[in-house]
Amino acid sequence: MEIVFENVDFTYQPNSPFSHQALKNISLRIKHGDYAAFIGHTGSGKSTLLQHLNGILRPTSGTVRIGDFELTTKKNNAIKSLRRKVGVVFQYPEHQLFEETVERDILFGPKNFGMDMEEAKHKLPVILEEVGLPTDVLQRSPFELSGGQMRRVAIAGVLITDPNVLILDEPTAGLDPRGRKQIMSLIDSLHKKKRMTIILVTHHMEDVLRHANQAFVLSEGELVMQGEPVEVFQEEERLQDIGLGIPEELQLINQLQQALGLPITYHHQSPSELGKDIAQALHAGGNR
Amino acid sequence: MIEFNKVSYSYDKNRGNAVDELSLFIEQNEWIALIGHNGSGKSTVAKLMNGLLLPTEGNVSVSGLPLSEDTYWDIRKKVGMVFQNPENQFVGTTVMDDVAFGLENLGFPREEMVKRVASALKEVDMYAFKDQAPNRLSGGQKQRVAIAGILAIMPEVIIFDEASTMLDPNGKKELLETIKGLRKIKKMTIVYITHDLSEAAYADRIIVMNEGKQWMSGKPREVFQYRDELSEIGLEIPLISSIYSGMNKHGVKLEKEPLHMKELVDQLWKLSSKM
Numbered sequence: 001m002e003i004v005f006e007n008v009d010f011t012y013q014p015n016s017p018f019s020h021q022a023l024k025n026i027s028l029r030i031k032h033g034d035y036a037a038f039i040g041h042t043g044s045g046k047s048t049l050l051q052h053l054n055g056i057l058r059p060t061s062g063t064v065r066i067g068d069f070e071l072t073t074k075k076n077n078a079i080k081s082l083r084r085k086v087g088v089v090f091q092y093p094e095h096q097l098f099e100e101t102v103e104r105d106i107l108f109g110p111k112n113f114g115m116d117m118e119e120a121k122h123k124l125p126v127i128l129e130e131v132g133l134p135t136d137v138l139q140r141s142p143f144e145l146s147g148g149q150m151r152r153v154a155i156a157g158v159l160i161t162d163p164n165v166l167i168l169d170e171p172t173a174g175l176d177p178r179g180r181k182q183i184m185s186l187i188d189s190l191h192k193k194k195r196m197t198i199i200l201v202t203h204h205m206e207d208v209l210r211h212a213n214q215a216f217v218l219s220e221g222e223l224v225m226q227g228e229p230v231e232v233f234q235e236e237e238r239l240q241d242i243g244l245g246i247p248e249e250l251q252l253i254n255q256l257q258q259a260l261g262l263p264i265t266y267h268h269q270s271p272s273e274l275g276k277d278i279a280q281a282l283h284a285g286g287n288r
Numbered sequence: 289m290i291e292f293n294k295v296s297y298s299y300d301k302n303r304g305n306a307v308d309e310l311s312l313f314i315e316q317n318e319w320i321a322l323i324g325h326n327g328s329g330k331s332t333v334a335k336l337m338n339g340l341l342l343p344t345e346g347n348v349s350v351s352g353l354p355l356s357e358d359t360y361w362d363i364r365k366k367v368g369m370v371f372q373n374p375e376n377q378f379v380g381t382t383v384m385d386d387v388a389f390g391l392e393n394l395g396f397p398r399e400e401m402v403k404r405v406a407s408a409l410k411e412v413d414m415y416a417f418k419d420q421a422p423n424r425l426s427g428g429q430k431q432r433v434a435i436a437g438i439l440a441i442m443p444e445v446i447i448f449d450e451a452s453t454m455l456d457p458n459g460k461k462e463l464l465e466t467i468k469g470l471r472k473i474k475k476m477t478i479v480y481i482t483h484d485l486s487e488a489a490y491a492d493r494i495i496v497m498n499e500g501k502q503w504m505s506g507k508p509r510e511v512f513q514y515r516d517e518l519s520e521i522g523l524e525i526p527l528i529s530s531i532y533s534g535m536n537k538h539g540v541k542l543e544k545e546p547l548h549m550k551e552l553v554d555q556l557w558k559l560s561s562k563m
Contacts, residue, residue, distance in 0.1 A: 042426065042456065147326050174372075174453045176325040176483040178522035203456045206527075245457055248527045248549065255553050260560050271527055275534020282540060282560060 001067035001085065001164045001197060003030040003053065008062035010048055022048040024221040026062070030214065032164075035191050035198040037208040037229065040218035041243055046201050049218065050167055053199065054086040055079040066165070084113050087163035091170045093154030094147065102145070103138040106157045113161055123160055130194075131156045131186060148179035155186070165197040166190060172204065184211060205247040209233065210268070217244070230266060249274055260285075289445060289477045290314040290337055290367075295346035296500075297332055306332045308500035309346070316351075316444075319471065319478040321488035321508075324497035325522030330481050333497065334449045337479065338367035351444055365394070367445040368438030372453050374430035375423075383409070383425075384418040387437045394441065401440075408439040411473065412466050428459030432466055439470075445477040452487060464490055485512070486526035489547045496523070509545045528552055 010023040022045050030036045040046050051057040052064050055071055064071040069082050090096065099105040103124065110120035128135055131152040137145065142153055151171065158166065168187065172180040184207060191198045200212060208215055208229050215232045217225040219242040225232050233239070233246040236254060245251075249266065253274075256262045262281040269277065290313070297307040307329045314320050324330040335341040336348055339360030348355040350363050380386030384405055391401045409415040412432040417425065422433055431451055438446055448467075452460045464487060467478060480491060488494050489508045496504040496511060498521045504511060511518075512529045519525075525533075532546055542559065546552035 174450075176522055177524035178325060181524075205457075243458060249531070252528070252531065252549055252552070255549070256556070259553060259557055270534075271530035272534030272537070275531040275536070275540075276538045278531070278556075279535040279538035279540045282535075282556070285560060 002032050002065070003165070003197070003199075004028070004063075004065040005049075005052075006063045006065070008052065008059045008064060010052070010057060011060045012048075014060060022221050023052075023059075026223050028216060028223060028226065030197065030199065033191075033195050033197055034214050035200070035212045036214040036216060037200045037202060037212035038216050038218060039202065039205070039208060039244060044218040045221040046218055047169070048221075050088070050169060050199070050201065053165070053167055054083050054088055080113065084161045085163050086165045086167065087158035087161060088167045089151075089155055089158055089169065089171060091173060094142070094150035097142040097150060097153060100141060101139050102133075102142050102153050105142050105153055106138075106160055109157050109161045115161065120160055127156045127160050130159060130190070132182065146179075148175055148182060151175070151179075151183060152186070159190070163196070165199065167199040167201075169201045170203070171200070172202070172207070187211070205233070205245060206249070209247045209250070209266075217242070256281075289316040289318070289351055290479075291347075291349045292333075292336070293347045293349075295336060295343045295348055297336060297341055297344050299332075305344070305500050307336065307343075310500065310502060311346075312495060312502055312505070314445075314477060314479065317475050317477055318493060319467075319480065319491045321491035321494045322479055322481045322497060323483060323485060323488050323494060323523060324503075325483060328497040328521075329500040330497045331449055332500075334369065334447050334479065334481055337445070337447060338369055339363040340369075365441060366443050367447060368441060368443035369447045369449060370431065370434050370438060370451045372450045374427060374434055374454070378422045378430070378433075381421060382419050383414065383422055383433050386422050386433060387440055390437050390441050404440045404442070405436075408436040409433075411439055411470060412436045413469075426459065427455045428462035431455065431459070431463050435466060435470075443476075445479060447479040447481065449481050450483075451480075452482060452484070460487065483523065485518075485523060486528075489526055496521075508547055512545065512547070 005026045005028045008023055008026040011019055011021045013019050038046050052059060052071065058071055058073060061073060066082060066086060097105050099108060107120055110117060125135055133149065133152050142150055172183050175183060187198060188211060190196050202208060212229055215229045216223060217232060233250050236246050239246060253264050253266055256264055264277050264281055292310050292312045295307055295310045296305045298305045322330045322333060336343055339355055350366050353359055353363060355363055378386055379389050387405045387408055388401055391404060409418055412435050414429065414432050414436060422430060452463050455463060482488055491508065494506060494508055494511045495502055512525045515525045515533060528546055528549055532552060542555045546555060
């Protein structure tokens with residue numbers, strides 16, 4: 001499903017003294033199968049934009065197209081079917097788990113959408129395998145699980161409605177390094193194996209660099225930069241001006257180029273491979 | 289300052305100990321980073337340090353005062369705690385009211401309160417915001433106000449229990465800079481709990497927790513040598529340390545293991561000017 005924004009404005013409480021324009025003339029395109037990352041400050045308009053993707057908000061003017069579905073200023077009754085196709089994993093989703101068992105939590109979405117419950121139950125083992133949880137968690141209380149596991153339960157609850165687009169708002173916030181790595185590689189595998197379109201909102205620039213193929217930068221409600229992450233991060237100064245940083249490895253590469261004239265580039269190498277590149281460049285420089 | 293002598297704590301007898309025969313000693317004015325993966329016992333240790341929990345076995349003492357049911361109230365005055373979610377810590381309608389809350393609870397006279405609130409807010413550089421509503425502040429600013437609320441009580445120890453987790457990168461930096469600044473102007477013991485080793489790098493000493501026990505203790509540079517072992521217990525050394533270890537394997541040796549980017553770049557610059 002392709003996602004297209006055309007000249008989208010959104011104003012909270014229009015025509016009132018509290019009116020606040022959160023999105024300003026946003027036009028963008030996310031192709032089917034993309035892994036798109038949205039970056040920007042708290043208050044830059046990220047959450048407002050995300051809420052347009054599954055129809056929680058409608059544009060004040062302009063159009064959002066998600067596959068065949070069109071979201072305009074007018075009310076659309078097909079919104080429930082859109083929400084099935086665009087799954088959202090909110091920030092700290094474990095705060096929204098509430099059922100007695102993991103099974104009932106995962107099946108909440110299908111029940112809510114009026115799906116065939118037998119079929120949904122049948123899919124449980126497959127979904128659990130996809131998110132990397134053992135089947136014996138189904139009868140346990142979600143609150144007995146670790147933070148990383150609870151997050152997997154929340155993701156499973158979205159996957160079971162079989163969405164084409166998966167939106168994740170800060171999916172690794174608060175997880176330890178291992179939990180974070182596991183969630184990021186889970187998202188990678190959903191992207192690759194299930195060919196899902198992934199939309200990631202994050203403060204971790206390293207994750208944008210390593211995982212996404214498109215980056216969108218928002219500032220004060222405007223889309224200020226977009227492109228492949230490596231390209232976007234080349235504009236370090238511009239990002240700094242709007243209070244954002246670039247990944248640490250790119251900062252280091254820039255500094256080594258400037259201070260030492262080392263010809264090092266980023267080509268998705270691991271940190272220790274980057275160390276090797278630096279060592280080799282240093283040796284080559286020394287023999288000049 | 290803080291001493292644990294064979295301390296165990298169990299939330300549920302059937303599940304074993306969250307903290308298991310832990311002995312440790314934290315000196316006065318030390319900045320300790322307490323690290324470990326989620327579930328390693330580090331937050332339980334924090335709660336045992338300020339009497340939110342009492343040990344199942346063993347003894348905890350804070351500046352010589354043994355923790356017990358009779359003393360935990362006094363210990364809490366000595367050990368302040370900044371929590372993960374700044375939102376949950378606010379009670380006042382203005383920043384100033386909020387900082388005053390703890391003092392009010394302890395029954396301080398008004399004059400003293402006003403003085404302490406002002407000086408605490410100045411110490412975290414938030415005095416200019418004193419009349420604002422706390423909910424309009426950024427995450428980093430909120431944590432600074434939470435710190436001021438604790439400073440006003442003048443504890444001997446401040447524990448930061450994953451206080452940076454919900455902050456964005458700028459907020460994290462702001463928090464660490466605030467702590468660094470505080471340490472310059474006053475003596476205090478800091479216990480900084482995190483699973484981010486690049487933040488732990490700022491501390492004087494790192495205590496690594498695993499399965500309720502102290503797994504290792506040492507200066508950041510010493511601890512970061514154990515890259516593979518740390519990764520086995522779910523932790524990751526800072527990016528700069530990983531890059532340096534790759535360089536090191538390919539024949540680049542620096543005088544000291546770099547902890548931050550600046551240390552790495554400066555040393556490389558020196559090295560290459562000699563080549």
